[in-house]
Amino acid sequence: MAMLIVAGLCLLFLAWLIGKPYFIEWQRRRLYNRPFPQAWLEILRRRVPYYRLLPTDLQAQLRGHMQVFIAEKTFVGCADLHITDDMRVTIAAQACLLLLNRKTDYYPKLERILVYPGAFRVKKQEVDEAGVLSEYLDDLSGESWGDGQVVLSWEDAIDDARFFGDGRNVVIHEFAHQLDQEKGAATGAPILARAEHYQPWSEALGAEYAHLRQQADDELDTLFDYYGAESPAEFFAVITEVFFEQPQEMAAMHPELYRQLQSFYRVDPFGWR
The missing domain is CATH 3.40.390.10 (Collagenase (Catalytic Domain))
Incomplete structure (x- = not known):
């Protein structure tokens, strides 16, 4: 009897492993195709003027990708920042620009986006030409980590979305790193x-x-x-x-x-x- 139970559990686990990718794909199609919330559309038009420049088919793709992205990724406020739909939509719109017209797994290693109100301070190490190791504090607007996290400054994320055209965009920069890190180290x-x-x-x-x-x-x-x-x-x-x-x-x-x-x-x- 015990052997039958173990065999049954193994079969269920195997069925889950085989069926999981199909379930994920079904869930993503469902999220992608559902109506885009009007409140999100208003945020998108207000916060991300670049959206209006896209051809209509790419606008539709972007909205669909954003719905999957927002559903799958966890946004975490840091330094007492309260996460809002304003933040989710603005960041997701810029991150999903990199996914248009391509088969995508939606940044598969990424689990969380940590959002600070502004630039955040990190401890860094540097070795000089003489081989001496020194530590210093650096103020950053974004970082992409290989452990499933992207860190962003909300102030920089909204400024870069608003002033599109100056060649600098912290969200695009960090999510390009995420694409690079899909295979391992960037x-x-x-x-x-x-x-x-x-x-x-x-x-x-x-x-x-x-x-x-x-x-x-x-x-x-x-x-x-x-x-x-x-x-x-x-x-x-x-x-x-x-x-x-x-x-x-x-x-x-x-x-x-x-x-x-x-x-x-x-x-x-x-x-x-």
Whole structure:
């Protein structure tokens, strides 16, 4: 009898494992297709003017993705911040821009978005050329962690949404890191559609990354923030910000880099303005 019970439990567990992906997909389709709340739409139009620039089909995609994203991710207020729909909608709209026109698993490693009222302070370590380790405090507007969390400053999130076009957006930056981290540590090479795409990706981004590092060393004017010269992972996040915020400038000044991001994200923001 005990053996039959164990066998039955094993069969139920196996059925759950097999059926879980189908249930998740069914649940996501249900969330994606349900009517978008009018209150959320008002927040979206007020907080994220970029939304009005999107073609109508991409607006519909964005609304659907946002409903899945908000249902699956937990928003946590930090430093006594109370989470509101205003925050959820504004952050989700910017995060889901990176999911348009692509098969997505909705940032599968991400579980929580920690939101601070403004810039937050973190302890960092640095090793100098002599090998001496030092610690210091740094004020940040966002971080993407590999343990299922993104940390954001609400003040910066709403400012970046409002002033779209300056090439800087903390939500887009941190969620580009999340895409990069889907395969493990962030390296500047997210999961591409085909294996043969990695070589041209590496060649284009590698050359541009080296060029930005040289520009940063020489303190020359550049379309990309010098922060992108810190590492290939930061370079990918920085150029993603510019791709969505300043597509005309990027396409003109860095055409091959623009083509690589256009192929990866499967959208062309050039025509949205």
